[in-house]
Amino acid sequence: MLPAVVLLSGCGLDISSDDDNTSAQSSTTAEPTVQIAGAAMKGVIQQGLVVANRLIADKDGYYAPQRQAAKPVLTADDGSYEWQLRGKAEGWALVELTADGGTRMICDVVPQCDQAGAEPVPFGQAMALDSNFSLLGAGDLRKETVNLTPLTHLAVTLAERSAEGLSPTAISSAYTTVENWFGLSAGALRLTPPDLTNLDEMTGVTADAIQVAIANAAFLALVNDNAQWDSISAVLDDVTAQVSATGHVSITGDGTNVALADLVSAAALQSSELQNVVDSSVISQKLVVVEYRNVQRFKTIADVNEESDTGVADSGETTDSSTDTSTDTSTDTSTGSTDEQVAGTTEPDTAGDATSGGDTSTDTTTDETVADTGTDTETSEPVTETTPEETVPANAALLSWTAPLTRENGESLAMGEIAGFEVVYGTSAETLDQSLAIGDASVDELLVDELTEGTWYFAIRTLDTDGNRSRLSDVVYKQI
Known part of the structure; x- marks a missing residue:
């Protein structure tokens, strides 16, 4: 299904009907437009309502969305959306997804997604979302796809605390900070998360993208067997409230709020559980890598907690880093048996210089x-x-x-x-x-x-x- 194309005024113009907009776009060929595209993934979100607005600075340099009365577009069955903005491909935009009675999300938690007052939904099946559910994302109109996930939602919430509002600098810094919280590689929140219920069909997907998807799945995984949280919205609202109020997420929690350690631990468990449901050895190997990363991140969080009971600060400083695994190109091993001959040579050291923070180049020899x-x-x-x-x-x-x-x-x-x-x-x-x-x-x-x-x-x-x-x-x- 192709989502409807909606034109958004960037200059205070009235928003006309869909037919009028389509006619105006075809006749006014001199007026440039820019397309925003991406996916809503917390599990795949289908028929979610998406609206995009340019981020404009006022005379004091404070950035806020230039909201227009425009009809939302709906996400497709694979969670994708497209939105058309009038104007040049410059500046940044805020994209928001909300839910209504027709919105569905694919359960991406193994073995099931628990629901308060309803039967659990099996992994890979669709479930309803409450009307309070929403996701935010932001991006540069010149080059970026804007995905909508729980992690991008936290990043936008964090950026909103900036004295400049949702400025490009504040958004970029917030995206980096959230990546650091979850031990993700630099730029990981710009990756489109894969559908965790369909990984066997995605042998080319990177471990980084899988790690992002599993980190997002962890928000819903906390609902399972936990009476404190009855929906994904409750978990997301709690973490968002923490970020909005303090600029960080509690490391180990206080028995009331969601903790970063809870989310990372749930991600590690989901990495392990997913290995039992995929058939591809390629994907299974990458899930092993993701599980290991989450376990190590959990250990790092525990070490930090031993030294301090403060939360994870909302600075852009890196507390943990992972390298880009976009070059992973594993494939299944084949079978066969013949007489063996051996040829071997000794390996010299391999190395790279690792630095904490942004540079995650290689650093060890073998x-x-x-x-x-x-x-x-x-x-x-x-x-x-x-x-x-x-x-x-x-x-x-x-x-x-x-x-x-x-x-x-x-x-x-x-x-x-x-x-x-x-x-x-x-x-x-x-x-x-x-x-x-x-x-x-x-x-x-x-x-x-x-x-x-x-x-x-x-x-x-x-x-x-x-x-x-x-x-x-x-x-x-x-x-x-």
Whole structure:
């Protein structure tokens, strides 16, 4: 279904009927327009009412939406919307979604979404939204898609506390702050969250986008088995009220309010539960990465709470960072079995310079080799050597490595700072399109099996507890 196109006056002009607007747009070809598009995702929101308004500064430099009497457009079955604004593609806009009796949301919580006074709704099924439900998002008209999620809603609420109102600077800073609260990578709130109920059809989706979707799902997950919260609106309203009043979310809560720790913990649990309902090994691996990130973020929150009982401040300073995983291109492993021959080389260190805050470049080094029973391969320390007792299947490769001790900039790297490793592999050294995540720093070898006949190439990177990833090691290979 194509949503209706509504023209919004930017100069105080009267809003005419849909037919008049369409006619005016076609006849007044000299007047520019800009389209705002995006998706409403807290679970997919269908038939939600969306309105967009330009953000205009008054004479004192205070930014507020230039509200117009315009008919809302409805979100489509996939949650998407389109809105047309008169005027040039410049400035910023505020987009708002509200619900009515026809609005539905797809339950994105495993195994079900509880409802006060009604039967639970199974994962993947539609449920009604109360009339108090709303979502906000904001973006630059020159380049951005404006998505509407609980996280963007918090960001806009935070930005509204600025002395300049909803200025571009305040919005950008608030988006970054909310990303930091949930341990998301820089720019993650600009990503369109995938439909968590349809992940098997989205093998190309990044771990970052999945993490954003699961963070949004956590708001509804808190309703399950918790008598204190009877709807997604109740949870969202509580967190929004905290942000509006204080500029932060309580870290561990006071028994009354929603805590950041509650949301991150719920996200970690949903990451784990989703692994049980997806069939794709690609998606399952990415869910493992997301689960690990949420667990580490929860640990960070706990550590902060031990040092201070204040909330998470509304500054733009980074308290935790994750790297962009948009380059993840995992695919399912294939099967096959042939006689084995081994070819292996030693991996030199790989590195990148990690900094707290914005730069999440890679920062750890890893040595790797391909090992096999009964075949000697020349390796240099600190690569682990295999023993004659090891038995490797004919269609498998045993990888071993030594955890790095330093970062590229020369700083020491403690074992407690290493979160795990990611092994990537494929049938071409230039296309390592399969991956396996290891969420345990103590692991120093991995058996990759079910490899088809041919030459397989392998590399490894290290993940640290801040979510930073090293660059890939040099590639080793094995003939199957």
